[in-house]
Amino acid sequence: MAEDRQLREFTCDPKFRKVLVTDGKTGAGQSLVKALAAAGADLIWVGHSEPWKKFAGFDELKALPQVTLLPLDVTDSKNVREVAAEIGGKVDILVNNAEYHRAYGISNRSGVDTARAEMDVNYFGLLRLAQEFGPAMRGRGADGLASATAWVNLLSIYALANFPPHGTFSASKAAAHSLAQCLRAEMRPAGVRVINVFPGPLDDEWNQLLPPPKIAPAALANAVVKALREGVEDVYPGDVAQEWLARWRDNPKALEKELST
Amino acid sequence: MSALEQLAKGLAAGKIKVVDLTETLSPEFPHISLPPEMGQAWPFRIEEVSHYDERGPAWYWNNFSCGEHTGTHFDAPIHWVSGKDLPNNAVDSIPPERFIGPAFVIDCSKQAAKDPDFLLTKRFLLDWEKRHERIAPRSWVLMRTDWSKKSADPVAYQNYDETGQHTPGPDTDAVRFLVEERDILGFGTESIGTDAGQAYHLRPPYPCHYYMHGAGRYGLQCLRNLDQLPATGAIVVAAPLKIRNGSGSPLRVLALMESK
Numbered sequence: 001m002a003e004d005r006q007l008r009e010f011t012c013d014p015k016f017r018k019v020l021v022t023d024g025k026t027g028a029g030q031s032l033v034k035a036l037a038a039a040g041a042d043l044i045w046v047g048h049s050e051p052w053k054k055f056a057g058f059d060e061l062k063a064l065p066q067v068t069l070l071p072l073d074v075t076d077s078k079n080v081r082e083v084a085a086e087i088g089g090k091v092d093i094l095v096n097n098a099e100y101h102r103a104y105g106i107s108n109r110s111g112v113d114t115a116r117a118e119m120d121v122n123y124f125g126l127l128r129l130a131q132e133f134g135p136a137m138r139g140r141g142a143d144g145l146a147s148a149t150a151w152v153n154l155l156s157i158y159a160l161a162n163f164p165p166h167g168t169f170s171a172s173k174a175a176a177h178s179l180a181q182c183l184r185a186e187m188r189p190a191g192v193r194v195i196n197v198f199p200g201p202l203d204d205e206w207n208q209l210l211p212p213p214k215i216a217p218a219a220l221a222n223a224v225v226k227a228l229r230e231g232v233e234d235v236y237p238g239d240v241a242q243e244w245l246a247r248w249r250d251n252p253k254a255l256e257k258e259l260s261t
Numbered sequence: 262m263s264a265l266e267q268l269a270k271g272l273a274a275g276k277i278k279v280v281d282l283t284e285t286l287s288p289e290f291p292h293i294s295l296p297p298e299m300g301q302a303w304p305f306r307i308e309e310v311s312h313y314d315e316r317g318p319a320w321y322w323n324n325f326s327c328g329e330h331t332g333t334h335f336d337a338p339i340h341w342v343s344g345k346d347l348p349n350n351a352v353d354s355i356p357p358e359r360f361i362g363p364a365f366v367i368d369c370s371k372q373a374a375k376d377p378d379f380l381l382t383k384r385f386l387l388d389w390e391k392r393h394e395r396i397a398p399r400s401w402v403l404m405r406t407d408w409s410k411k412s413a414d415p416v417a418y419q420n421y422d423e424t425g426q427h428t429p430g431p432d433t434d435a436v437r438f439l440v441e442e443r444d445i446l447g448f449g450t451e452s453i454g455t456d457a458g459q460a461y462h463l464r465p466p467y468p469c470h471y472y473m474h475g476a477g478r479y480g481l482q483c484l485r486n487l488d489q490l491p492a493t494g495a496i497v498v499a500a501p502l503k504i505r506n507g508s509g510s511p512l513r514v515l516a517l518m519e520s521k
Contacts, residue, residue: 050294052419076288077308113300 005145011231012150012193015040017092022047022072022129025055027204027217028154029097035221036095037066039229042146045087047072047098074098074125084132092146093228094133097154098125101206105167115168122172123179126153130183141190150228151187152195153180154220157241159198160248161255165210184233195227200240213239268517275520282484282497282514283333284412286325290332290483291415293453302328329509335501336455336470336480340508343475350477352507359479360500362446363400364516365393366490373406373429377420378459380432386439393492398444401481401497404431408451409485420458430457433468440476447479449497449514451487455480481514490516 007013014036021036023029024046033044044066048055051071061067070087073079074096100121102114130151140148158170159177177196184194201207203214215238223237236245247255262270271277284290292304305327311317330336338344339351349355367389372379381404386396396402406429411417420427430450431439439445448455448469455469465471473480481499495518501510 052291052416052421053294054421054423073288075304076306078288111300117301 003145008145008149009191012093012195012228013039014093014225014228016042016146017149018043018045018090018146019093019095020045020047020087020091020133021095021097022074022125023098024048024057024061024069026097026099027057028099028202028220030057030061031217031221032095032097032224033061033064033067035218035225036093037064039225041066041093043068043090045070045091047074047083049073049075049098072098074128075120077128080128080132084129084136088133088136089140091133091137092140092148093150093152094129094137095152095154095224096126096129097152098122099154100172101166101169103166103169103206103209105164109168115171118169118172119175122169123175126176126179126183130179130186134183134186137192138187138190141192148190148192150193150195151183152197152224152228153183155180155196155198157198157200157236157244160244161252161259163259193231193233195224195233195235197224197227197235197237198241198245199223199236200238200244215240271519278518278520280486280489280495280516280518282486282516283512284409284483284485286327286332286511289415290412291418291453292328293330302330304328305331327511329504329507329511332511333481333483333485333514334509334511335499336474336482336509337501337507338474338477338479339506340480341467341470341474343471344477347477350474351505352501352510353503353505355479355501357500359399359446361496361498363397363493364403364490364495364497365396365400366403366405366487366492366495368405368492369429370405370407370488373408377427377429378457379406379429380457381430381435382432383434383438386435389492396439396443396445399446401447401449401499402439402443402445403449403481403484403487403490403497404429404451405487405490406451407488409483409487412483412485419453424459425461426453426458428452428454428458430454430460431469432457433463433465433472436468436472440472440478445478447481448473449481449484451482451484453483455482480509484514486516489518491518494519 019041025048045068100118137148155177156173159173162170180196199215201210201214203216227235286305307323307325310322312321337352338347344350456467460467495516498515501512
């Protein structure tokens, strides 16, 4: 079935496809790479910023036969342009999981530097990638069996309603969500699907102070692969995301009030 | 002939050579990175405003952003807590004559090649003085390690492992000797930081920052081409940008030397 031409057109099955995962340094990134490899992706480019700092899991990633590591920093326009020039014409699925995440909202932190860094990675990073990789992917929307097919954005359920304890991060994800809608509109005519992923808090170091439940990186990765296989546009993986989504759909104002207490 | 006339004629005749001790500012050039829970300096980033195109038909220009401590840069005393209350401790208030001074180049390149954690000691400096001359007051002491030859390879230049960064620098006694017994203007290195990569293990942590800036002296880092300078006799021109109350700035560092 995975080789059925029509089904491949309707969905975004990673099998036989070439994928770029923009950040391999995080647990979520590494789980995504492993899940995509297991799903039969042909080749996976994995970005890592600040290449002088070897990260936990580097050797394991490097050992995967599908994986090619490359320095990629979504805050550096020149670097994004050069990486797009090198591989942009080959990428069938782009998974943008590059993320900058720190706790706190407005009054628990002084200055705007952290909030700016969040915007620079989470919002402008997406914009830079979309400007540099978007055109080539649009041009390859019908490029045979292994065409450009999907663009995945790791957003957050906080993109729908601000979670004040992580308030500036929420704002950056809301901005990214809005831009992802613009990207979706621009990619749709070419047949490249934009998949937005809205997880609840991930089980990672920047959510250490939050109580469970938190979504495991592997569960997030499996949800992304499932969405690609099924051709789903919006994904809300995990219990927290599902609960927030239900409350948000029911009454966004009530959710806002509940989150502010 | 006045000294300045001689200088102008020497420059025109090529008798005085100008050596550029500066790394090129680019997004690729390695930047300082602190542990992720701390505030971070902006790395160098650049965006085109226009390039003789629809954004500006006849002109090319860029916007850039970076922290004060980016690329080849100057450290002012106010950068460190030990120098925070000194007079004239910021880049805009340092007397401009301090930006020009003789250079004493201490060649540690063999030692640094063998040991990336090489620490320059007082004993090493005294031996150097025996072979050359006494380090003069109000001079720049530049630690030549040839580390800058790695700058095209960010991994080798930063030289991180699981215990942190491994780059050469001075030890505590060497810094105190240069400040207290030689009254130098400042200390310059080829790596990121006037202190060694592992200098947070020294006492006090980061002794070059602590004592140099605590005594109102300066730092230069990410220098290059120190291997082109004579051990003594060159003059360094290192004027930082005039940022109000600035703790440092990227700058162009030039050395003047007599050609042989």
